[in-house]
Amino acid sequence: MSALLEVQHITKIFGGGLFSRSRTVALENFSLAIDSEPPSITAVVGESGSGKTTLARILLGLETPTEGQVLYQGKNLRALSDAEWHTFRRDVQVIFQDPFEVYNPFYKVDHVLTTPIAKFGLAKSRQERQALIEEVLHAVGLRPENTLGRRPHQLSGGQRQRIMVARALLLRPRLIVADEPVSMIDASLRATVLGNLRQLNEEFGISVLYITHDLTTAYQISENIIVMYAGSVAEAGDVDLVVQRPQHPYTQLLIGSVPQPDPDRRWNIEAMAASSALPTRENTCCKFVKRCPHAMPKCAESAPPLFQTDQHRLAACYLHEESPSISAEDMVSVFVGRGDNARA
Amino acid sequence: MTSHNLQVRNLRVYYHTPRGAVKAVDDVSFNLKAGERFGLVGESGSGKTTLVMALLRMIKPPGQIESGQVWLDGQDVMALSEEEMRQLRLAGIALVAQGSMNSLNPVTRIKRQLIDGMKDHAFASTEGTAHERHGRNDKGGKMSRRALDAHARDLLTRVGLEPQVAAMYPHELSGGMKQRVCIAMAISLRPKLIIADEPTSALDVVVQMQVMETLRRVQEEVGAAVILVGHDMGLMAQFVERVGVMYAGKLVEVSPVRDIFRRPLHPYAQLLIDSVPSLEEKDDLEGIPGLPPSLLERPSGCLFHPRCPHATAACAAQEQALQEVQPNRWVACHLVESIHKNF
Numbered sequence: 001m002s003a004l005l006e007v008q009h010i011t012k013i014f015g016g017g018l019f020s021r022s023r024t025v026a027l028e029n030f031s032l033a034i035d036s037e038p039p040s041i042t043a044v045v046g047e048s049g050s051g052k053t054t055l056a057r058i059l060l061g062l063e064t065p066t067e068g069q070v071l072y073q074g075k076n077l078r079a080l081s082d083a084e085w086h087t088f089r090r091d092v093q094v095i096f097q098d099p100f101e102v103y104n105p106f107y108k109v110d111h112v113l114t115t116p117i118a119k120f121g122l123a124k125s126r127q128e129r130q131a132l133i134e135e136v137l138h139a140v141g142l143r144p145e146n147t148l149g150r151r152p153h154q155l156s157g158g159q160r161q162r163i164m165v166a167r168a169l170l171l172r173p174r175l176i177v178a179d180e181p182v183s184m185i186d187a188s189l190r191a192t193v194l195g196n197l198r199q200l201n202e203e204f205g206i207s208v209l210y211i212t213h214d215l216t217t218a219y220q221i222s223e224n225i226i227v228m229y230a231g232s233v234a235e236a237g238d239v240d241l242v243v244q245r246p247q248h249p250y251t252q253l254l255i256g257s258v259p260q261p262d263p264d265r266r267w268n269i270e271a272m273a274a275s276s277a278l279p280t281r282e283n284t285c286c287k288f289v290k291r292c293p294h295a296m297p298k299c300a301e302s303a304p305p306l307f308q309t310d311q312h313r314l315a316a317c318y319l320h321e322e323s324p325s326i327s328a329e330d331m332v333s334v335f336v337g338r339g340d341n342a343r344a
Numbered sequence: 345m346t347s348h349n350l351q352v353r354n355l356r357v358y359y360h361t362p363r364g365a366v367k368a369v370d371d372v373s374f375n376l377k378a379g380e381r382f383g384l385v386g387e388s389g390s391g392k393t394t395l396v397m398a399l400l401r402m403i404k405p406p407g408q409i410e411s412g413q414v415w416l417d418g419q420d421v422m423a424l425s426e427e428e429m430r431q432l433r434l435a436g437i438a439l440v441a442q443g444s445m446n447s448l449n450p451v452t453r454i455k456r457q458l459i460d461g462m463k464d465h466a467f468a469s470t471e472g473t474a475h476e477r478h479g480r481n482d483k484g485g486k487m488s489r490r491a492l493d494a495h496a497r498d499l500l501t502r503v504g505l506e507p508q509v510a511a512m513y514p515h516e517l518s519g520g521m522k523q524r525v526c527i528a529m530a531i532s533l534r535p536k537l538i539i540a541d542e543p544t545s546a547l548d549v550v551v552q553m554q555v556m557e558t559l560r561r562v563q564e565e566v567g568a569a570v571i572l573v574g575h576d577m578g579l580m581a582q583f584v585e586r587v588g589v590m591y592a593g594k595l596v597e598v599s600p601v602r603d604i605f606r607r608p609l610h611p612y613a614q615l616l617i618d619s620v621p622s623l624e625e626k627d628d629l630e631g632i633p634g635l636p637p638s639l640l641e642r643p644s645g646c647l648f649h650p651r652c653p654h655a656t657a658a659c660a661a662q663e664q665a666l667q668e669v670q671p672n673r674w675v676a677c678h679l680v681e682s683i684h685k686n687f
Contacts, residue, residue: 047548048519156635157388186387187575188619192631213548216621220629243623257549259578261620263601267553267582 002074003033004174004207005059005092008329010068012054012231027051027058027065028231028283031329036174039205040337041198043218043239045254046228049279052211055228056179059209060094090120093168097180099160103152109160110148112167120171136166139203140196158189165196169204176200179211194221215254219243224312224335227251230279230287233306233328237313238336247315249292286318294319312336349378349569350399350537355412357391357398360405366639368394368407370593373666378536381563381570383580383601385616386590387636392573393442395590396539399571400437401429417536435465438530438568440559442542445522448514454525455510458496462532499528502565503558520551524558531562538563541573556583577620581605586672589613592637592647595666598674609675609684611652646678654679 012027030051034042046052057063058070061077070077072088080088096102103112113133116122123129134144140162152160161181168176178197182190198221200206212218218225218239225239227248235248246252256268279287286292286299298318306314307323312334314326326334357369368391376382384392398409401421414421416436424432433439441447449457497507503524514522523543530538540559544552560583563570572584580587580601587604589597589612597610608614615632634651637643643650649659658678666676677683 047550158631159635187577188387188616188632190631191619191621191627191629194621195629195631198629215549216623219623220621220626253550255623257553258623259549259553259576259582260623261578261581261605261617263581263605269553269557 004036004073006033006071007031007058008068010058010065012058013066025231026054029328031331033332034175034207034209036207038337039201039207041201041208041210041222043210043212043222043225044228045212045215045218045225047213050228051231052228053179056177056211059177060092090171091174093171093173093176095164095168095176095178095181098184099157099164102164103160105152109150109152109155109163112163113170116167116170132170136169139169140166157185158192161185161193162196169200173206175207177209182217190217197221215243215258223337232287233316235315236331237334241310241313247309247320248317249294250288306331308334348375349417350376351415353413355398356410357394357403357407358410359407363640367593368639369398372595374588374595374598376569379567379569381584383584383587384571384573384590385575385577385580385587387575389636390590391593392590393541396541396571396573400433400439431465434461435533436535437537437539438535440526440530440538440540440543443546444526445519448522448525450514454512455496458499458529458532459492461529462492465533499532502562503528519547520555523547523555527559527562531566534566535568538568538570540570577617592639594647596676600672603673609673609680610677611654612648654683
């Protein structure tokens with residue numbers, strides 16, 4: 001059976017036209033398959049410029065990859081018929097970063113909920129429409145009487161983002177791509193929105209691709225994690241392994257930089273000196289080589305493949321070259337949930 | 345009392361709207377020692393940015409500083425004339441605003457922008473080691489162009505940037521580098537107080553650590569106190585020495601950072617700390633229940649009582665003032681003694 005949504009060997013290059021000297025490789029030879037069965041939560045983590053948002057935009061069909069293809073149920077996204085495209089638009093929903101920009105301030109918040117109902121013909125009558133809306137609002141923990149009829153500016157960022165989760169749920173999609181859904185809302189409200197996403201996954205069987213720069217929230221909600229660096233995978237696999245015992249020096253740097261809510265556990269200042277260089281964007285070496293405290297001559301000569309260091313984890317680093325290497329398109333085969341199923 | 349570099353007494357800032365006065369900062373008092381790092385935390389709308397803007401007297405209508413006193417090194421800030429206040433900004437109190445990296449002028453080289461403030465404040469110096477001697481009066485005459493250039497390069501080195509950055513334009517720099525340029529500007533006149541309002545909220549964690557460590561280093565060198573405004577409790581734990589928790593325009597707890605993380609006394613501080621997700625164990629992902637009150641229709645009694653898990657009838661009836669319940673620990677809660685038994 002083919003995956004619900006899959007990208008194969010995609011590369012995305014911005015710029016670099018005929019008269020342009022600068023070109024940016026945003027994503028390089030990246031493959032990922034997302035199944036809807038069993039429903040999973042996968043996190044894609046990386047800093048600005050790691051290619052995570054480009055990946056989201058390509059998955060949603062908003063951007064065309066320079067190389068490689070995007071498959072929806074085994075069919076190229078570019079070759080879908082109108083009817084198939086319609087189903088795709090329903091099956092795959094998105095939650096964007098900014099809960100302020102997505103609302104039109106002239107409309108009441110009801111507008112973002114009634115539009116998809118009309119567009120996809122989900123309700124036959126006004127009562128049915130109201131019932132649907134109330135149901136999804138309850139599902140994300142909002143009280144319809146305190147939410148409907150309001151203008152966007154009357155609600156907090158957290159409430160607005162929960163309405164976006166409710167809107168996604170309305171269509172009963174099979175996959176939600178959430179691109180930094182909580183980075184613009186208060187720390188105290190983040191947990192609630194993340195709780196909603198997890199609930200969608202557990203109760204409604206919806207898969208979630210959670211794209212973020214925040215390792216802590218990724219750890220909290222996902223089963224598998226992909227750590228991106230400058231358009232390539234640095235480390236991927238079981239989130240517990242990757243966060244508790246990171247093996248790629250970049251993941252180690254990231255985890256060491258997270259400010260822990262404990263004044264006695266200082267962040268890893270030693271890592272700072274090595275960390276200020278910019279990533280190398282050549283594909284002839286490891287992209288982290290200039291910042292890496294463990295860099296070896298080999299690292300500057302060729303880009304490391306993914307080494308399978310544990311049953312459920314891969315690291316693209318020559319420090320682990322004694323482990324068997326695995327090709328990029330097989331990355332998801334080590335993920336928790338998938339491998340287990342294959343054996344069962 | 346003289347050991348305090350900043351003293352804020354009963355500060356009130358209201359926004360006057362057609363529907364009534366919004367009490368964004370309501371009777372806030374606190375002190376800062378010279379060189380101290382103080383964190384101001386709270387949810388959006390709790391008044392933390394309004395509070396620090398009031399220290400700079402940069403509240404715009406319909407906002408108004410209603411009453412209160414601010415003393416910086418014995419100088420009554422509220423009594424200064426507009427021109428004296430303008431001179432105090434940057435030279436006495438510097439601001440690194442939220443997203444201030446986007447406030448750099450895109451068509452001017454970094455050097456010009458660094459020097460602008462110094463020129464405007466008649467940055468004075470005698471010859472020789474220019475940047476080591478600082479005075480804010482005109483006695484020594486204005487610095488020569490060459491000395492200003494040298495000072496700009498020195499400032500950039502201090503924040504860990506190459507001196508060549510002086511000749512660059514903002515678009516040639518990354519977000520973290522731009523934010524460091526803003527820190528360089530903030531320390532250019534050796535202020536007594538640096539206000540950093542969510543200085544890293546737009547940056548990645550690695551860059552955030554670099555920027556905050558840079559700020560810590562230069563702040564210690566210059567001997568300036570810092571007020572860090574934000575809602576990231578993790579960042580507070582890493583950076584500040586004392587934390588003030590704001591809720592609906594009021595300070596509800598002020599405690600040393602270790603104490604507040606070990607045992608927060610105010611139920612709201614407890615919930616704030618509990619809502620920080622952990623990298624060690626998977627939590628229940630529960631935020632703080634309820635919403636901050638509308639500042640137009642404030643609840644009776646303690647403003648937090650509708651959301652407080654411990655609230656009693658007394659909480660709804662009467663408000664508790666901020667009081668020192670242990671040495672250096674200030675809290676505004678009726679229930680401190682009943683919740684924390686072994687007190």
